[in-house]
Amino acid sequence: MLGPYRVLDCTGPLGWLTGRLLADLGADVIKIEPPGADLGDPGWRANNVNKRLLTLDLEDEAGRDAFRRMAKDTDFLLETAAPGSAAAGLFDPDALIAANPKLIHVSVTPFGRTGPHAEWLASDLETMAAGGAMSLAGEPGGLPVRVSAAQSHGWAGAQAALGAMMALTHRAATGRGQHVDVSAQAAVIASVAHAPASWDLLGINSTRAGAFMTGRSVHGANYRVFWPCKDGYLNFIIYGGVAGRRTNEGLVSWMTAARADLGVLAGIDWVRFDPTQATQAEVDAIEDPIGRFFLTLTKAEFLEGAFEREMLGYPVFNVADIAADPQLEARGYWQDLPGPGGSTERFCGGFAIVDGERLELVRPVPSEGEHSREVLGEMGFDSSEIDGLIAAGAVRDG
Amino acid sequence: MSGVPQALEGVTVVEFGGYAAGPWIGKVLANFGAKVVHVESRDRPDGFRLQYPPYKDGKIGINRSGCFSYFNDSKYAVTLDVKKPGGVELARRLTDWCDILIENMRPGVMARIGLGYEVLKETNADIIWLSSCNMGQTGPRAPTGGFGSQLSALAGFSGLTGEADGSPMLLYGPYIDFVAALVSAPAVLAALDRRKRTGEGAYFDVAQYECGLTFIAGALFDYHANGKIAERAGNDDPVAAPHGAYRCRDEGWLAVSCWSDDEFARLAPAVGHPEWADDPRFADAAKRRRNIAALDDGIAAWSAPLDAGEAAAALQGARVHAYRVNTMADLFSDPGLGHRRTWRVRRHGEIDDQAYYFPGFDLSETPGDVPGPAPLLGHDNDIVFREFLGLTEEEYATHVANGVI
Numbered sequence: 001m002l003g004p005y006r007v008l009d010c011t012g013p014l015g016w017l018t019g020r021l022l023a024d025l026g027a028d029v030i031k032i033e034p035p036g037a038d039l040g041d042p043g044w045r046a047n048n049v050n051k052r053l054l055t056l057d058l059e060d061e062a063g064r065d066a067f068r069r070m071a072k073d074t075d076f077l078l079e080t081a082a083p084g085s086a087a088a089g090l091f092d093p094d095a096l097i098a099a100n101p102k103l104i105h106v107s108v109t110p111f112g113r114t115g116p117h118a119e120w121l122a123s124d125l126e127t128m129a130a131g132g133a134m135s136l137a138g139e140p141g142g143l144p145v146r147v148s149a150a151q152s153h154g155w156a157g158a159q160a161a162l163g164a165m166m167a168l169t170h171r172a173a174t175g176r177g178q179h180v181d182v183s184a185q186a187a188v189i190a191s192v193a194h195a196p197a198s199w200d201l202l203g204i205n206s207t208r209a210g211a212f213m214t215g216r217s218v219h220g221a222n223y224r225v226f227w228p229c230k231d232g233y234l235n236f237i238i239y240g241g242v243a244g245r246r247t248n249e250g251l252v253s254w255m256t257a258a259r260a261d262l263g264v265l266a267g268i269d270w271v272r273f274d275p276t277q278a279t280q281a282e283v284d285a286i287e288d289p290i291g292r293f294f295l296t297l298t299k300a301e302f303l304e305g306a307f308e309r310e311m312l313g314y315p316v317f318n319v320a321d322i323a324a325d326p327q328l329e330a331r332g333y334w335q336d337l338p339g340p341g342g343s344t345e346r347f348c349g350g351f352a353i354v355d356g357e358r359l360e361l362v363r364p365v366p367s368e369g370e371h372s373r374e375v376l377g378e379m380g381f382d383s384s385e386i387d388g389l390i391a392a393g394a395v396r397d398g
Numbered sequence: 399m400s401g402v403p404q405a406l407e408g409v410t411v412v413e414f415g416g417y418a419a420g421p422w423i424g425k426v427l428a429n430f431g432a433k434v435v436h437v438e439s440r441d442r443p444d445g446f447r448l449q450y451p452p453y454k455d456g457k458i459g460i461n462r463s464g465c466f467s468y469f470n471d472s473k474y475a476v477t478l479d480v481k482k483p484g485g486v487e488l489a490r491r492l493t494d495w496c497d498i499l500i501e502n503m504r505p506g507v508m509a510r511i512g513l514g515y516e517v518l519k520e521t522n523a524d525i526i527w528l529s530s531c532n533m534g535q536t537g538p539r540a541p542t543g544g545f546g547s548q549l550s551a552l553a554g555f556s557g558l559t560g561e562a563d564g565s566p567m568l569l570y571g572p573y574i575d576f577v578a579a580l581v582s583a584p585a586v587l588a589a590l591d592r593r594k595r596t597g598e599g600a601y602f603d604v605a606q607y608e609c610g611l612t613f614i615a616g617a618l619f620d621y622h623a624n625g626k627i628a629e630r631a632g633n634d635d636p637v638a639a640p641h642g643a644y645r646c647r648d649e650g651w652l653a654v655s656c657w658s659d660d661e662f663a664r665l666a667p668a669v670g671h672p673e674w675a676d677d678p679r680f681a682d683a684a685k686r687r688r689n690i691a692a693l694d695d696g697i698a699a700w701s702a703p704l705d706a707g708e709a710a711a712a713l714q715g716a717r718v719h720a721y722r723v724n725t726m727a728d729l730f731s732d733p734g735l736g737h738r739r740t741w742r743v744r745r746h747g748e749i750d751d752q753a754y755y756f757p758g759f760d761l762s763e764t765p766g767d768v769p770g771p772a773p774l775l776g777h778d779n780d781i782v783f784r785e786f787l788g789l790t791e792e793e794y795a796t797h798v799a800n801g802v803i
Binding site: 017046148155165188195200323331 | 614
């Protein structure tokens with residue numbers, strides 16, 4: 001889809017996903033890393049598969065000259081240089097776009113290239129804090145937590161890819177490139193849903209709710225969301241409405257067939273049941289037999305049984321559960337590619353099926369210097385120039 | 399819009415469905431100049447209009463939902479009932495008009511109401527179509543319907559959130575819906591670019607579940623390659639120490655992390671413990687991790703009487719990673735977000751002033767905006783059907799008489 005386009009990807013973790021998404025859509029993404037970079041990190045491998053690798057030292061003056069020359073002949077530049085750093089000086093959008101007016105220069109930084117906090121330091125933790133996401137996760141009144149796998153990289157990286165495609169649409173109409181300035185903090189706000197609107201309209205400062213759902217009952221009752229089961233946890237909520245009724249009826253018939261103790265569930269008419277009117281004592285009485293039934297189920301049994309009965313709710317999967325999910329297998333989600341030393345590496349495949357075909361990863365994870373000569377050659381460097389860069393230590397060959 | 403050029407000038411989008419996963423894509427496209435038509439009917443309005451707070455002044459009403467409006471600014475809203483006579487024909491005029499169609503209903507629903515991809519392609523051959531649902535259009539569990547808040551558990555996010563020895567945690571709202579929207583939105587624009595070059599349309603079958611996994615791709619790789627099962631770990635990081643959130647004054651919290659020995663040497667005096675810099679217990683990251691309780695206690699004691707924002711500024715002044723844990727209220731006074739104009743207040747027909755989110759990227763040449771508030775139900779029937787589609791007075795009147803419009 002993006003077959004005609006060349007991308008120079010000089011990003012760190014905050015921008016890895018951007019290039020991966022463009023690569024999965026068919027762009028020729030050239031990852032640039034300095035000599036000796038750690039290519040074994042699982043995050044690096046997962047997000048830099050399907051790219052070519054040019055090992056180029058951008059702290060070396062000859063390397064910087066080579067970069068400036070390549071930037072004149074490229075469609076997209078992706079970078080995550082810290083504002084105020086020497087690297088940010090090299091990635092100067094005004095200068096690079098002046099030299100290549102069709103260039104789409106994408107900067108991904110914690111707070112954007114300008115502004116009062118532009119030069120502040122932020123890892124995933126501070127970025128999730130700054131974007132509001134942490135204040136909404138954790139026990140009520142207790143420690144705000146981040147997701148224990150960096151998420152700000154995803155939010156920033158995906159919004160950067162979207163900004164890049166917006167700029168491409170404009171370029172197709174006008175021939176002009178531009179600078180896309182991504183703030184990871186602002187990008188993370190997409191994750192907090194409509195919580196900002198509650199503050200804006202009603203002055204309600206929404207906060208974290210832990211493992212329970214609050215604010216649904218006029219009597220202040222809390223509904224359990226996460227339930228222990230035989231081998232982990234389930235996400236199940238007593239809902240009202242049509243979908244809630246089908247779910248609750250399905251559960252009771254499942255429990256009945258399993259000869260589980262129904263307790264008060266036996267006497268509830270789900271057509272008339274209204275979760276907004278229940279007291280905590282009533283909720284506790286409803287949840288007690290459900291909790292005991294769920295302890296007899298595995299995550300996989302719940303997933304299967306809930307699906308058959310069209311019930312709302314999912315098990316809390318970990319990466320091993322996800323890896324074994326037959327739904328993903330059936331849709332050809334995983335893609336295996338050759339890895340180091342004759343191994344096979346398994347990746348999340350392309351994120352969509354397009355016209356019946358899964359977006360395909362066409363390149364395994366590159367090794368250091370693997371495409372250095374090839375890429376520089378394609379970009380007009382002759383072999384003596386390439387040899388000179390290698391001899392000077394600015395480029396490493398595979 | 400004023401004379402400012404917009405990136406998606408002339409791009410037309412039609413949305414079927416509702417809630418978050420589909421409409422969020424259209425909202426962002428509208429912020430950069432696309433014409434986006436949100437289709438509802440009087441009998442079946444978008445679920446966010448009546449099912450979720452906040453409502454203006456706390457009073458429920460079809461045009462009072464701040465939740466709906468938050469996800470649908472800058473769009474045109476039509477009421478079009480496909481079940482009434484002539485409804486499908488009118489819907490097809492709309493789908494013939496658009497470049498991009500976004501739908502997030504259960505698999506098969508569009509086809510069942512006479513608006514399947516194969517049918518629509520007959521008269522709009524190069525349409526770019528995006529279907530987004532929980533599990534995708536195929537596979538043994540394709541028919542699953544469900545909420546994004548629960549799907550976030552299946553896709554690993556809830557299990558990775560919370561203390562190591564505690565329960566999984568909710569992420570606020572349908573977290574994964576926004577992941578899916580932002581991962582797949584670039585794809586429709588890539589398809590638009592290809593269409594300009596080749597004339598081909600595209601059909602995207604998007605599973606929100608699969609999109610979500612791209613945000614934990616590293617952890618999945620680590621499992622497949624090394625058998626490692628990532629678990630929730632509070633705020634711990636496998637490398638950095640300290641790495642956590644610390645209580646401050648007025649129920650505030652401060653996030654702090656430390657990524658090198660040099661940074662620790664700057665952190666120690668900044669939190670009132672210059673002696674830490676030479677303490678052998680904290681000489682490197684591994685030792686700091688082993689003795690983390692002493693560090694956490696010391697930082698917490700330092701931060702407790704301080705304002706979280708001031709504490710963060712003090713640490714940043716010493717070049718230490720730190721930020722206030724912004725609450726929803728804090729997002730509206732954050733100076734960096736103010737600088738970017740993340741919140742753009744527009745006057746809504748019934749809600750009055752509301753702050754709408756501007757996406758997290760600025761474009762230097764085509765800056766984008768929130769051109770308008772969210773529309774009232776059916777607000778734009780006139781302009782969409784008469785002006786965009788060119789219905790004659792007679793056609794329009796017939797559709798109104800038949801209850802289609």
